[in-house]
Amino acid sequence: MTQATMSRVEAFLTEVDRYSAHNYHPLPVVLEGGEGSWVWDVDGNRYLDMLSAYSALNQGHRHPSIIGAALSQMQKLTLTSRAFHNDQMGPFLSALCEVTGFEKALPMNTGAEAVETAIKMVRKWGYKIKGVPEDRAEIIVCENNFHGRTTTIVGFSSEDQYKDGFGPFTPGFVEIPYGNSEALEAAINQNTVGFLVEPLQGEGGVVVPPPGFLSTARELCTANRVAFMADEIQTGLGRTGRMFCCDWESVRPDVQIVGKALGGGVYPVSATIADAEFMDVFDPGDHGSTFGGNPLGAAVGLASLNVIVDEKLPERSDQLGSWFMDQLREFESPHIKEVRGKGLMIGVVIKESSGVARPFCEALHARGILAKETHHQVIRFAPPLTINKEDLRFALSQAKEVLSA
Numbered sequence: 001m002t003q004a005t006m007s008r009v010e011a012f013l014t015e016v017d018r019y020s021a022h023n024y025h026p027l028p029v030v031l032e033g034g035e036g037s038w039v040w041d042v043d044g045n046r047y048l049d050m051l052s053a054y055s056a057l058n059q060g061h062r063h064p065s066i067i068g069a070a071l072s073q074m075q076k077l078t079l080t081s082r083a084f085h086n087d088q089m090g091p092f093l094s095a096l097c098e099v100t101g102f103e104k105a106l107p108m109n110t111g112a113e114a115v116e117t118a119i120k121m122v123r124k125w126g127y128k129i130k131g132v133p134e135d136r137a138e139i140i141v142c143e144n145n146f147h148g149r150t151t152t153i154v155g156f157s158s159e160d161q162y163k164d165g166f167g168p169f170t171p172g173f174v175e176i177p178y179g180n181s182e183a184l185e186a187a188i189n190q191n192t193v194g195f196l197v198e199p200l201q202g203e204g205g206v207v208v209p210p211p212g213f214l215s216t217a218r219e220l221c222t223a224n225r226v227a228f229m230a231d232e233i234q235t236g237l238g239r240t241g242r243m244f245c246c247d248w249e250s251v252r253p254d255v256q257i258v259g260k261a262l263g264g265g266v267y268p269v270s271a272t273i274a275d276a277e278f279m280d281v282f283d284p285g286d287h288g289s290t291f292g293g294n295p296l297g298a299a300v301g302l303a304s305l306n307v308i309v310d311e312k313l314p315e316r317s318d319q320l321g322s323w324f325m326d327q328l329r330e331f332e333s334p335h336i337k338e339v340r341g342k343g344l345m346i347g348v349v350i351k352e353s354s355g356v357a358r359p360f361c362e363a364l365h366a367r368g369i370l371a372k373e374t375h376h377q378v379i380r381f382a383p384p385l386t387i388n389k390e391d392l393r394f395a396l397s398q399a400k401e402v403l404s405a
């Protein structure tokens, strides 16, 4: 690095430090370009993206057909609001329902908005259809969850930092330990309207629930008329080696929540998906979003879905992920406590005696691999699902270097 470019990076970091809220702690890399699984910084250094924007880039950076769809839609019409119809929303929602196997979908923008939509929908279903007394609805959530950052959602987080200073919080949420079906059964009562769960916890540290948990939870929800709400914002759309992570246990939720990769890394697109029994509780004026379902987002969403289906990304994720995980498990490292995950959603847990995960991520950065720690002890490897084996081999060799003595 020359003195001139050094100072360019430093000038950028200083500017951001000066003008931005300090609500993140990013690696000190300043990116200016990307294509497929690779990104490059302002000095032209190339890095393999092993985070893919927390799984919002399953299709890779700037996938040509998603960029093509976005550009051509931008030349025609970008925003109507839901006060008028547009010709893109119908085809997008119909494809989304086809892929997910549900009757209806409600388009939003960010993941947190889709979770909020699901909460409102299930509460109203509880009052109008199930017959729960007014303002008594309860939704069961799991310890160590991550469902977004709105005040209602952080109110039922078990992470102190997510809540500290942000109360008072929305009542009506009951917490159980993740993966514990007895606790779920015990928590259900006549006012329970929903069970909100990540089929594999991403931000919580790539935590895989015990086998049978999802299917048992499904049975309990069915038996007690409780809506099974699957937050597949991170796990869905191929990430875990199936189209949806619930598919691993052949579980069909009542409400499915998708986001992140639905926008193909180009534009925020999320959706809450359910059958008419749930969706029809919404009447005009009950709920909305200025940007939700806009023609640009709908065109991008449709193209993003098509890439996942046409390029068989769930199968790729399954094959490449199993290979990568096997290689990591066979590798003897003094620092690795456990390797866990499904498909290309992989967590490498660092032993407490080896410190935290952050320095390993910094060492990977120096070797051309961008990965990010989650929950202090876990390095998450979640590359674009379009990644090729050669690039994954490169990531593996660098990871082995960093994780050996």
Ligand SMILES: *Cc1c(COP(=O)(O)O)cnc(C)c1O
Residues within 6 Å of the ligand: 054, 109, 110, 111, 112, 113, 115, 146, 147, 148, 149, 198, 202, 203, 231, 232, 233, 234, 235, 259, 260
């Ligand atoms: C990222 C994420 C969200 C929140 O999505 P945003 O687009 O950041 O609002 C919710 N649930 C899960 C499981 C996520 O991974």
